[in-house]
Amino acid sequence: MKFASDSPQFSYVELTLKLTAQSIINQGSVFEISGQIPLAEKSEVNFESKKATSNTEIQNLNILVAEDNETNQMLIKKILEKLGYKPVIVSNEVEAIHHVKTYPIDVLFLDIQMPELNGIEAAKILTQQNDLFIRPYIIAMTANANQTDKEDCMASGIDQYLSKPFHKEEIAELLNQFILDKISK
Template identity: 90%
Template sequence: MSHEIRTPVHGILGVSGLLSETELQQEQKEYVDTIQRSGKLLLNLLNDILDFSKLESFNMKIEIIAFDLIDLLKDVFHLFEADAKRKNIEFKLVGKQPSYLILSTDPHRFKQILVNLISNAIKFTEKGSVLIEFDFKSDLKHCDIQIRIKDTCVGIPEQKLKELFQAYRQVDTSVSRKYGGTGLGLSISKNLSEMMNLKLTARSIINQGSVFEISGQIPLAEKSEVNFEPKKATQNIEIQNLNILVAEDNETNQMLIKKILEKLGYKPVIVSNGIEALHHIKMYKTDVLFLDIQMPELNGIEAAKILTQQNDSSIRPYIIAMTANASQTDKEDCMASGIDQYLSKPFHKEEIADLLNQFISHKTTN
């Protein structure tokens, strides 16, 4: 059911994103911005409800992956810079930054906690500042972390603090009317923190502000887990004459990825299911295949399995999966079927450009 609900939301966000890149009058830009904000809010509400359902049914899993905590913090900070600037709020990332801190826990869920906390801080702060303070102390095996999100909002009454992390709880009923939301974000963050053996606490003083703190010990990644270099700026690679095939059954999504690829300088061929994709690849040279996972006739997973069984990696196209389902199980199924990369909807032009740049770079160095 989540796929059916997410798909039209992705269409709204994708089309409004394309529209925002066209020549618009100021009034039209404001309308498009409103559509995008509303679409993102709707998607966030949906994700909260689905995550809470998983937590209630004990189906939520933590995936242990090596990741650079400093890079993750910077990524989250940059996500909210524009929001803070729009509200004329001071917004800073404060702490001593080690150049390289590779930890071993779930980066997706860790980022989700930070996004929930920072989003709330900016949302409820009308003037003043939102600071992200951090302190890391590591030995040979672990890192003790403290991350504090400090704001200058109106504050939370003491009696409300005690129930703040309960599901569907908000400081008062006017909050949901003014700002939207399900009242699930903090409850989800608390549960995820505990699943990662971290502690999430809150303190607040009326008319001064609030502090949310994540603290605990996270294992450092083993050397065998670390198979990447510190993040570097993405380089612009010259457009090459790639033969690109897109297998996607939804007409809106077909139009979206076709327009994005055309804006990047490519001329993709579009088909509607896995059978048509296999037939096209048999008849015509195909360098890159964008493959939707849920399609009629033959789905993306089965099509990828057939391609990888019939051809070695030097002959078959480079396969990029596209899916509205963002679960780790879906990603694992994709990779097990021989798919090379994974793209979660809604995707952006920059993400597609980066994946194609990676392919071109790998192709030219081998």
């Protein structure tokens, strides 16, 4: 278990634990861990602003982008690659739903305006059928940046909302927040 880091923001904690085990054949085992854990002092670290940028966290994140516009596909792919990710790109929501059901996806960037099935309907399908697969964190991408569209997105099960044109910093912040939320659970 990790109790400290090399960062000057943390101090080291010395911890001594005692592990005892009792086992009876064909009946089971009992394990007991005991020790004293010191109370922590109030931390001055603001965890909300901490960036989650380690290579392990980035490399382990499976990202799928559903976007029908080739220019937007290239743009978001380039941004994600500059951030250290290796996204998979599909050109419609039907492919996205199939991909999510087939492969483990952590984050799905979902274009709202798509020809076959719009992003809101796709998000509803993914949210309603999530007992068949692990539901990804869904980030809507849309050129319609009004409050009604944002509310419709959130009501459909979409987790975050990204207005086009988007920038590298916005995408990095959304992914950092996702990683921090994932780590804290």
